[in-house]
Amino acid sequence: MGIRARVFLLVFFSLAVSIRIAYVIAERDITSTFEEQTIFQLEKQAYLLLESVNDISKLNSLEASSIANRLGEASDSRVTLILNNGTVVGDSNLSQQEISLIDNHINRKEVQEALLNEKGWSSRFSSTLNQQLLYFAVTDQNIESPNIIRIAVPYTYLDRVIASLNISIFLIGAVAFVVSFIASALIFNYTYRSLSELEDAISTLTINPLKNNEIEPVQIKKTGEFDNVARSISQISEVLKSQVRLIARQRNQFGSVLDDLGEGVIVFNHLSNITYNNDKALKILNLKNDIDNLKIENLEIKAITNLYEIASKKKKANKEFEIDMGNGTTRWVLGSMNQSNSANQFILVVHDITQLRKLDSMRRDFVSNVSHELRTPVSVIRANSETLLSGALDNKKDAEVFSKAILHNAERLSEMVSDLIDLSRIEYGEVKLNFEPVNINRSILGALDSIKGLAAKKEISLFFDEYDDIYVWVDTNAIERILINLLDNAIKYSPQKSSVTVKVLNDTKHLEINVIDSGKGIDDMDKKRIFGRFYRTAQARASDKTGSGLGLAIVKNLAHSLNGDVGVKNSDSGGCNFWFTVPKAK
Numbered sequence: 001m002g003i004r005a006r007v008f009l010l011v012f013f014s015l016a017v018s019i020r021i022a023y024v025i026a027e028r029d030i031t032s033t034f035e036e037q038t039i040f041q042l043e044k045q046a047y048l049l050l051e052s053v054n055d056i057s058k059l060n061s062l063e064a065s066s067i068a069n070r071l072g073e074a075s076d077s078r079v080t081l082i083l084n085n086g087t088v089v090g091d092s093n094l095s096q097q098e099i100s101l102i103d104n105h106i107n108r109k110e111v112q113e114a115l116l117n118e119k120g121w122s123s124r125f126s127s128t129l130n131q132q133l134l135y136f137a138v139t140d141q142n143i144e145s146p147n148i149i150r151i152a153v154p155y156t157y158l159d160r161v162i163a164s165l166n167i168s169i170f171l172i173g174a175v176a177f178v179v180s181f182i183a184s185a186l187i188f189n190y191t192y193r194s195l196s197e198l199e200d201a202i203s204t205l206t207i208n209p210l211k212n213n214e215i216e217p218v219q220i221k222k223t224g225e226f227d228n229v230a231r232s233i234s235q236i237s238e239v240l241k242s243q244v245r246l247i248a249r250q251r252n253q254f255g256s257v258l259d260d261l262g263e264g265v266i267v268f269n270h271l272s273n274i275t276y277n278n279d280k281a282l283k284i285l286n287l288k289n290d291i292d293n294l295k296i297e298n299l300e301i302k303a304i305t306n307l308y309e310i311a312s313k314k315k316k317a318n319k320e321f322e323i324d325m326g327n328g329t330t331r332w333v334l335g336s337m338n339q340s341n342s343a344n345q346f347i348l349v350v351h352d353i354t355q356l357r358k359l360d361s362m363r364r365d366f367v368s369n370v371s372h373e374l375r376t377p378v379s380v381i382r383a384n385s386e387t388l389l390s391g392a393l394d395n396k397k398d399a400e401v402f403s404k405a406i407l408h409n410a411e412r413l414s415e416m417v418s419d420l421i422d423l424s425r426i427e428y429g430e431v432k433l434n435f436e437p438v439n440i441n442r443s444i445l446g447a448l449d450s451i452k453g454l455a456a457k458k459e460i461s462l463f464f465d466e467y468d469d470i471y472v473w474v475d476t477n478a479i480e481r482i483l484i485n486l487l488d489n490a491i492k493y494s495p496q497k498s499s500v501t502v503k504v505l506n507d508t509k510h511l512e513i514n515v516i517d518s519g520k521g522i523d524d525m526d527k528k529r530i531f532g533r534f535y536r537t538a539q540a541r542a543s544d545k546t547g548s549g550l551g552l553a554i555v556k557n558l559a560h561s562l563n564g565d566v567g568v569k570n571s572d573s574g575g576c577n578f579w580f581t582v583p584k585a586k
């Protein structure tokens with residue numbers, strides 16, 4: 001039932017009850033006033049009649065009947081003559097025959113009262129005349145044994161008054177109906193306007209997006225009965241606003257913490273809708289657009305849909321999968337999905353494990369390379385030792401050859417092991433570098449001095465045009481090691497009687513040191529790989545030149561530790577031009 005109908009019923013019911021009560025009171029008052037007045041009139045008439053009747057017991061039935069008729073006519077009312085034993089002897093409204101059949105009246109209230117107090121009255125429905133009558137009785141003039149003269153009038157006048165009261169009440173009821181209708185309409189309109197203003201105010205709370213933290217405190221203009229409600233709503237909106245701010249701040253903090261962790265996080269609800277994700281998740285999964293509210297299958301990443309299916313059954317699932325980056329490369333991702341017990345939602349955490357995988361494969365390559373490189377000298381040493389033991393020791397000449405081979409391979413082995421140890425120490429930052437201004441000419445000359453014996457063996461000329469005295473900000477030992485490694489290779493891969501040149505180029509911030517040899521150069525394919533561990537070109541492997549393939553890896557690591565770079569290009573003469581840069585001292 002609507003408000004309007006309720007208000008109408010309430011008002012109408014209240015009015016109807018009030019009218020009914022007023023009616024009952026009015027009817028009672030009118031009746032009692034009427035009775036009082038009528039009794040007063042009847043008493044007067046009764047005493048008048050009394051003067052015409054001395055002693056009823058002395059009248060015969062004919063006389064009694066005619067006196068009653070006469071008095072009845074004169075007084076325009078019903079007159080009854082009753083003996084003190086209750087026998088009715090005359091009645092103005094009944095024939096003589098009817099009177100003989102009438103009940104004894106001794107028990108009538110007015111009769112009883114009159115016998116006791118000389119007068120009495122009562123109001124009652126007369127079954128004889130079939131209408132409501134008001135009776136008044138007095139005793140006659142027989143003092144010793146008084147009889148009763150009774151006068152009665154109907155309630156006709158009262159009935160008329162009550163009937164007109166009924167009509168009035170009916171009209172008042174109709175007016176009450178109309179008034180109720182108008183009142184309900186007015187009250188409804190007033191309430192509706194006040195409520196709709198409250199509703200508008202509340203709806204701003206729901207329309208304002210929580211996401212953007214834009215809830216404004218509700219302003220309500222109207223005052224009156226809804227004052228308290230309006231004030232409460234206003235307060236709620238204030239509290240809500242500060243709560244939303246707090247939640248937004250916490251969420252941002254939480255989001256940035258998640259981003260800083262470097263892991264992508266996506267939260268799904270039980271309907272597989274995405275309810276939260278951080279930026280990192282988009283980056284790792286190479287998703288361009290906002291994925292809020294999308295379904296899991298809309299991500300179009302089969303592995304994640306798979307994870308969701310497994311996690312829905314087993315509560316948790318892990319999987320490594322590849323994401324196509326769209327530029328010909330792929331990214332390896334580890335996804336872990338857990339179903340949270342409390343909120344019935346799924347939390348997916350994604351890690352970029354491309355680097356880890358690369359490192360893992362590098363580690364595997366490294367182990368296999370080390371084993372491969374160590375195997376050759378170890379097997380040579382073993383084979384030579386076995387030959388010596390199986391008789392070659394007895395032949396001094398053979399023994400010398402095998403022993404030399406053992407020594408040579410042992411030296412190779414030791415060189416390789418010490419290179420490996422050095423490389424790992426440099427890579428792990430265990431080599432303490434002592435940065436200081438170093439004169440570049442002095443470093444180069446020092447390195448050239450160290451390898452001049454080697455060069456002389458192959459009759460290789462070393463050229464270096466001393467540069468201005470420029471200082472670089474490096475560790476002396478590190479830069480000399482780089483130089484010696486590059487010069488050693490240059491001499492190793494240059495033919496007899498050729499030349500090796502060192503050149504220094506000046507840049508604004510760096511010096512570029514070039515080592516140019518007269519060898520056969522390096523294929524473009526190999527240029528990218530020779531700085532890796534154990535990498536040796538096919539040419540180098542095929543030749544009799546020994547080497548571990550670790551020298552250039554050490555050079556690269558040292559150059560980077562000195563905040564420089566390293567590379568190789570072919571020289572104009574067809575040989576190799578290895579270069580490295582180091583920062584100038586300020």
Ligand code: ADP
Nearest residue numbers: 489490493530536537540547548549550551552
């Ligand atoms: P190695 O001990 O084999 O010389 P390096 O790391 O110093 O190890 O060199 C790696 C590979 O790079 C060598 O095996 C060789 O194939 C190639 N290389 C290095 N320097 C030169 C050069 N000056 N000329 C030609 N090839 C070179």
